[in-house]
Amino acid sequence: MKLDYAALTTLIYILTSISPAMSQWWYLGVVGPYAGTENGIIVRPKEARSKRAQPCEDMPFLGARQKELCNQGEFIIDVISEGAAMAISECLMQFKDRRWNCTTFDTTDVFGNILSLGVREKSFVYSITSAGVMQAVTRACGRGEIGNCGCDTNVYKRDTKNQFQWGGCSHNPEFGARFAREFVDTKELENNSDSKMNLWNNEAGRQTVKKKMKTLCKCHGVSASCAVRICWRSLSDFKEVGDALKVSYDGAKKVRYVARKDALKPAQKHYAKPKKRDLVYFKESPNFCEFDSSVGSLGTMGRQCNRTSQGLDSCSLLCCGRGFVSQIKEVEEDCNCRFAWCCKVVCDKCRRKQEFNYCK
Ligand SMILES: *[C@@H]1O[C@H](CO)[C@@H](O)[C@H](O)[C@H]1NC(C)=O
Numbered sequence: 246m247k248l249d250y251a252a253l254t255t256l257i258y259i260l261t262s263i264s265p266a267m268s269q270w271w272y273l274g275v276v277g278p279y280a281g282t283e284n285g286i287i288v289r290p291k292e293a294r295s296k297r298a299q300p301c302e303d304m305p306f307l308g309a310r311q312k313e314l315c316n317q318g319e320f321i322i323d324v325i326s327e328g329a330a331m332a333i334s335e336c337l338m339q340f341k342d343r344r345w346n347c348t349t350f351d352t353t354d355v356f357g358n359i360l361s362l363g364v365r366e367k368s369f370v371y372s373i374t375s376a377g378v379m380q381a382v383t384r385a386c387g388r389g390e391i392g393n394c395g396c397d398t399n400v401y402k403r404d405t406k407n408q409f410q411w412g413g414c415s416h417n418p419e420f421g422a423r424f425a426r427e428f429v430d431t432k433e434l435e436n437n438s439d440s441k442m443n444l445w446n447n448e449a450g451r452q453t454v455k456k457k458m459k460t461l462c463k464c465h466g467v468s469a470s471c472a473v474r475i476c477w478r479s480l481s482d483f484k485e486v487g488d489a490l491k492v493s494y495d496g497a498k499k500v501r502y503v504a505r506k507d508a509l510k511p512a513q514k515h516y517a518k519p520k521k522r523d524l525v526y527f528k529e530s531p532n533f534c535e536f537d538s539s540v541g542s543l544g545t546m547g548r549q550c551n552r553t554s555q556g557l558d559s560c561s562l563l564c565c566g567r568g569f570v571s572q573i574k575e576v577e578e579d580c581n582c583r584f585a586w587c588c589k590v591v592c593d594k595c596r597r598k599q600e601f602n603y604c605k
Pocket residue numbers: 434435436507
C-alpha cells in the first residue's frame with residue numbers, strides 16, 4: 246500500500262490541533278433564542294417560545310447524544326439555550342471585578358483557551374453551565390413545558406410535623422438533574438484526567454442547585470390569621486446558585502488523577518478529600534495580568550479599576566502593580582426627582598464630573 250505522506254501529515258495535524266474543548270453545547274447560550282445580555286442580565290424573548298428555527302442536526306457543536314435529546318421535544322433546545330445563557334451571564338456577573346472576568350468569545354467554545362487548562366476557572370465554567378441546564382429544565386418542568394416531567398409529588402410524603410401542608414407545584418430536581426447529567430456529561434466519554442475533572446465539576450454544579458432549593462409558603466385564612474399554611478419546594482434564584490458556586494471556586498480543591506484507579510485524589514497526602522459539592526482542579530491559574538492567548542488571558546490593560554477599594558477590583562490588584570490612569574468624564578444622571586400626581590416619578594437630568602480609573 247502506498248502512503249500519501251502529505252495527506253497523512255495533514256491528517257495528523259488536524260487531529261492534534263482539535264482540542265477537546267473546541268466545540269461546546271453552551272454555544273447555544275450565545276446563538277440561541279435567549280442569547281444576548283444587557284448589563285449581565287439575560288434579555289428574554291418577548292413572545293412565547295417559538296418553534297425552533299434550526300433542526301438539531303444542523304448544530305455542529307452538539308454531540309450525537311445531545312442531538313437525540315434535543316429532538317425529544319419541540320422546546321427542549323430553547324430550555325437548554327436558556328440554561329446556557331443564564332450560566333454565561335451569571336459567570337460574567339460573578340467575575341466582573343476579577344482579572345479573569347469570564348470573558349466570552351463568539352466561538353463555539355465560548356470561554357476560549359481557559360478551557361485548555363485544568364484550572365479553577367474551568368471548574369467554575371463547567372459547574373455553572375451544568376447547573377444552568379438543570380435549573381432551566383427543572384423550571385420548565387414546573388411550568389409544564391416539557392412533555393415527560395412535571396411537579397414533584399414525592400414531597401407530599403415528607404413529614405411536615407403538622408406545621409404546614411404541602412400544596413402547589415414543587416420543583417422536581419431529580420428530572421432536571423437526570424436530564425442535565427445525560428445532556429451535559431455525554432461529551433466526557435473517556436477515562437482520562439480531563440473528563441474526570443469535568444464530570445466532577447458538572448455534578449458539583451447540579452448538587453449545588455439541589456442544595457439551594459428552599460421551601461416557600463403562603464398563608465391562607467381569615468385576615469392574615471394563617472390558619473392554613475401551604476408550602477412547596479422551589480428552586481432558588483440562579484444568582485444564589487452562582488454565589489454558592491463562587492464560594493466553591495474560592496475554596497476549590499486541588500487534586501491529581503490516578504490513572505490506575507481512574508480516580509481523583511487530593512493533590513497532597515494531607516489534603517482533605519473533595520466533597521461532592523466541591524469544585525476540583527489540577528493546576529494553579531496564571532495570574533491573568535498580561536495578554537497570553539494560549540492560556541486564555543486577555544491581561545488587565547485598560548480595565549476599569551476602583552481607586553478606593555481594598556478588594557480584587559482595586560487599582561493595585563487589578564492592575565498588577567503597573568499603575569493606572571485617571572480620566573475625568575462628565576456623566577449624566579437623574580436628579581431632583583419628584584412625585585407627579587398621579588402616579589409617576591419625574592426627574593431632571595443633571596451632569597456631574599466623575600473620575601474613572603483604568604489600568605496601564
Ligand atoms: C471507564 O471506566 C468505567 C468504570 O470506572 C467503565 O465502566 C467504562 O466502561 C470505562 N470507559 C471507557 C471508555 O473505557
